[in-house]
Amino acid sequence: MTSLEQLCLACGLCCDGTLFDGVQLEAADDRQHLKELGLPVKVSRGRNPIARFAQPCAALCANRTCRVYADRPRQCRIFECGVFKRAKAGEIDSATALRLVKKARHQADRVRRLLLRLGDTEEHRSLGERFHRMQERLEADPGDQAALAIFADLSLAVHRLKLLAHDQFYTRPDESRGPGKLKVER
Ligand code: SF4
Ligand code: SF4
Structure with missing residues (x-):
């Protein structure tokens, strides 16, 4: 395990509702699949609907790993x-x-x-x-x-x-x- 992976496993602050209220999905994210994986994706009403799920993230495990790591949304992939x-x-x-x-x-x-x-x-x-x-x-x-x-x-x-x-x-x-x-x- 790299020291950067160890750092995130000691942290989890960007997934547990400390730094963020939720994760906004992008067009490339498969909303239905993420829902099937247990993420409570909701879509806002209005002219420009926004799909998001709230944090603390339902996919965050007790050991601070991500249960849907391979399928995580783009914002989760790019955030550092x-x-x-x-x-x-x-x-x-x-x-x-x-x-x-x-x-x-x-x-x-x-x-x-x-x-x-x-x-x-x-x-x-x-x-x-x-x-x-x-x-x-x-x-x-x-x-x-x-x-x-x-x-x-x-x-x-x-x-x-x-x-x-x-x-x-x-x-x-x-x-x-x-x-x-x-x-x-x-
Ligand atoms: S990327 Fe997230 S889990 Fe990793 S150190 Fe930063 S806030 Fe913590
Ligand atoms: S999907 Fe994974 S990486 Fe994204 S907020 Fe949830 S636990 Fe963190």
Whole structure:
């Protein structure tokens, strides 16, 4: 196994709903086949329908391998995060790359723990969506001081994760939108 493969197997952040909310399919992707493989592909209504599936990805295994690797969509084939790109180019060594991945995973885990403390168990949703929904929930019903204090910690944790994602993982300026979302599509 190459060190780059080891890096992705230690990470999974581009598949588990941390960096992205979903994967958008392209014309060349076989939607029906991907559905048959268990990916919950949905097509939006409207003039320019978009086919996508949400993350955390249903094909992501516990050991962070991709269950549909041979048939994965084009966006999954071409995506390389900034850490991966720099490790591939030899700009950072594999220990540095692994350290960055571990740091991001640690920060994402903190976000998950804080969401759980606020009663969010929706692990089938992306982190960005969960934070956004929590923000809306507390805006509608602020709850008690303890909940607000946890939400303040959560906002800070999401902010830190976003900064790290921007600095080290996203490779295009349009890869993150709005304060409540880490990322919409890839
Ligand atoms: S975020 Fe980067 S290092 Fe992590 S699995 Fe995706 S490509 Fe690999
Ligand atoms: S299809 Fe595979 S590579 Fe694509 S998001 Fe899912 S687990 Fe990741």
